[in-house]
Amino acid sequence: MSKTTRIAMIVLAAIFVIMAAVIVGLLVFMRNQPMQVRGVQPMVEIQAQEPDSSLWGQNFPNQWSTLLLTEINDVKTNYGGSQPFSRIEWDPRLVTLFAGYPFSEDYNEERGHRMSLVDVRETMRISEKTPATCYSCKSSNNPSLWAEMGMARYDAMSFAEMTPRITEPIGCANCHEAGTMRLIVTNPALDEALKAQGKDWREFSRQEMRTVVCANCHVEYYFKGDGKYLTFPWANGTRIEEIEVYYEDVGFTDWKHKESEAPMLKMQHPEYETYTAGSTHYNAGVACADCHMPYTRDGAVKFSTHDTHSPLFSPSNACGTCHTDVDYVTGRVKIIQDTVAETMFLTEDAIITAIDAIKAAAADPKVDAEKLEEARKLHRAAQMRWDFISAENSMGFHNPEEALRILAASTDLARQAQIMAIDAMP
Numbered sequence: 001m002s003k004t005t006r007i008a009m010i011v012l013a014a015i016f017v018i019m020a021a022v023i024v025g026l027l028v029f030m031r032n033q034p035m036q037v038r039g040v041q042p043m044v045e046i047q048a049q050e051p052d053s054s055l056w057g058q059n060f061p062n063q064w065s066t067l068l069l070t071e072i073n074d075v076k077t078n079y080g081g082s083q084p085f086s087r088i089e090w091d092p093r094l095v096t097l098f099a100g101y102p103f104s105e106d107y108n109e110e111r112g113h114r115m116s117l118v119d120v121r122e123t124m125r126i127s128e129k130t131p132a133t134c135y136s137c138k139s140s141n142n143p144s145l146w147a148e149m150g151m152a153r154y155d156a157m158s159f160a161e162m163t164p165r166i167t168e169p170i171g172c173a174n175c176h177e178a179g180t181m182r183l184i185v186t187n188p189a190l191d192e193a194l195k196a197q198g199k200d201w202r203e204f205s206r207q208e209m210r211t212v213v214c215a216n217c218h219v220e221y222y223f224k225g226d227g228k229y230l231t232f233p234w235a236n237g238t239r240i241e242e243i244e245v246y247y248e249d250v251g252f253t254d255w256k257h258k259e260s261e262a263p264m265l266k267m268q269h270p271e272y273e274t275y276t277a278g279s280t281h282y283n284a285g286v287a288c289a290d291c292h293m294p295y296t297r298d299g300a301v302k303f304s305t306h307d308t309h310s311p312l313f314s315p316s317n318a319c320g321t322c323h324t325d326v327d328y329v330t331g332r333v334k335i336i337q338d339t340v341a342e343t344m345f346l347t348e349d350a351i352i353t354a355i356d357a358i359k360a361a362a363a364d365p366k367v368d369a370e371k372l373e374e375a376r377k378l379h380r381a382a383q384m385r386w387d388f389i390s391a392e393n394s395m396g397f398h399n400p401e402e403a404l405r406i407l408a409a410s411t412d413l414a415r416q417a418q419i420m421a422i423d424a425m426p
């Protein structure tokens with residue numbers, strides 16, 4: 001063995017010894033490290049249908065803190081936003097259109113989810129006769145109350161009787177199942193309305209549920225019978241004509257118009273029905289939550305903002321995920337809404353002209369009673385169509401073609417009502 005080989009072997013052995021020492025040291029170091037914990041540790045167990053959102057919020061602080069922002073939004077957009085401006089001052093034609101009904105006296109723009117209780121309790125539309133049913137889409141106390149007493153007993157109570165049991169505005173329990181956190185149908189009326197159409201939401205995809213969960217509340221509904229049982233008029237389908245057939249079949253009327261004496265129907269916020277009536281976005285598989293609850297970031301965490309509001313506050317977030325030219329699409333929103341509003345005002349003028357003609361005919365003692373009744377029916381049909389678009393909160397954006405189609409039909413029916421009333425006079 002040469003001298004150099006011997007030196008090489010000693011160096012090699014030394015390297016082995018050092019390496020072994022390093023490995024042993026590393027193993028000892030790793031053993032003494034604290035136990036790994038998961039990034040998101042559930043801290044509290046949430047009871048089924050827990051009404052108190054702050055408890056859920058301990059597990060999901062980002063969703064909770066963004067939900068709380070719906071209390072303080074105070075931006076106005078051209079036709080929407082979160083300031084509770086008076087829709088009657090904005091469009092005084094509503095006083096005539098809703099004559100004899102509380103909407104002619106108090107009708108404000110809606111606000112964010114956490115304002116739901118303040119706003120329902122403040123409105124002058126509430127009286128001693130108001131049923132508890134009016135709380136149905138305002139509170140996260142509802143799912144547990146419905147489970148406990150059943151919806152029929154809930155709806156048979158009065159608003160005032162129910163008030164002490166309603167302590168929470170809209171919250172987690174209105175949309176999520178505790179534990180799994182999946183989106184669910186919480187309103188029995190929605191479950192029953194889907195069933196009447198042969199549908200079971202439990203079979204819906206996650207993307208479908210991102211729209212259907214909003215239909216717990218953002219829909220047309222009525223209070224059925226003396227028990228004021230909350231019912232969606234969807235047995236024939238969710239298009240306006242199908243809803244009309246439903247109401248004609250059950251013979252439902254919300255109020256008698258003070259001037260035309262027509263038996264009227266009031267439409268509530270039918271966002272779901274309008275959006276799903278073949279709109280471009282719906283057909284493309286886009287959900288309500290895509291525009292109203294887009295993903296946001298907090299550092300490395302990505303979550304759905306629960307600050308549900310007009311997408312026009314933050315269009316880069318709401319539209320920018322799918323549309324590269326955000327200025328172009330928000331410009332389109334303005335054009336669509338201005339067109340629909342202009343058309344809607346013309347429809348209102350046509351309905352008011354019909355109301356005046358019916359009033360004049362009714363004042364004539366020699367009026368043809370049958371034709372007068374026919375004119376009133378046409379007033380009812382015209383106004384429910386106009387109201388469907390007027391009460392829908394996007395000023396036509398959710399489905400521009402459908403909005404203009406329905407307004408055109410409404411104007412036509414109003415003109416028919418006017419002609420029939422004139423014809424009823426001798």
Ligand code: HEC
Nearest residue numbers: 077080081214218271272275281287288291310312393394
């Ligand atoms: C493609 C995007 C998009 C989708 C999908 C969408 N919306 Fe909207 N929504 C809008 C825009 C834009 C407005 C108009 C906002 C304004 O005028 O300030 C609006 C308005 C609203 C408003 C009134 C907001 C306000 O500020 O007054 C409500 C309520 C609403 N949408 C609910 C829904 C529901 C429920 C669905 C699903 C059935 C839905 N939206 C689907 C874009 C969308």
Ligand code: HEC
Nearest residue numbers: 053056057060063064067171172174175206210289303304
């Ligand atoms: C108005 C209905 C609604 C309410 C109220 C609501 N959520 Fe959500 N939440 C949603 C929707 C829609 C999604 C999106 C679900 C999906 O993509 O599958 C979501 C998603 C989530 C997720 C999944 C992660 C994410 O951010 O996408 C968590 C966790 C969550 N919500 C927690 C909460 C908590 C906690 C509350 C109450 C403080 C709450 N949510 C209230 C509708 C709601």
Ligand code: HEC
Nearest residue numbers: 081082110111112115116119137174214216217288292309
């Ligand atoms: C439990 C009933 C309920 C559910 C579920 C619900 N909403 Fe609402 N939403 C309301 C009520 C009630 C208001 C009006 C509150 C007020 O004016 O005080 C409202 C208001 C809104 C507004 C207007 C906010 C503003 O600042 O003007 C938007 C937008 C909206 N909801 C979108 C949605 C979307 C999208 C979903 C589904 C992910 C949804 N909502 C689910 C009941 C509900």
Ligand code: HEC
Nearest residue numbers: 280281284286290291311318319321322323329330332333
């Ligand atoms: C989840 C994806 C998605 C989001 C979010 C989204 N869009 Fe769209 N949008 C589409 C798709 C898909 C189409 C239809 C295909 C196309 O023409 O690009 C479309 C079409 C449109 C059109 C043309 C409609 C027509 O009838 O030709 C307008 C205008 C529009 N979007 C506006 C908006 C606005 C405003 C927002 C935000 C409030 C928005 N979109 C959010 C996916 C989206």
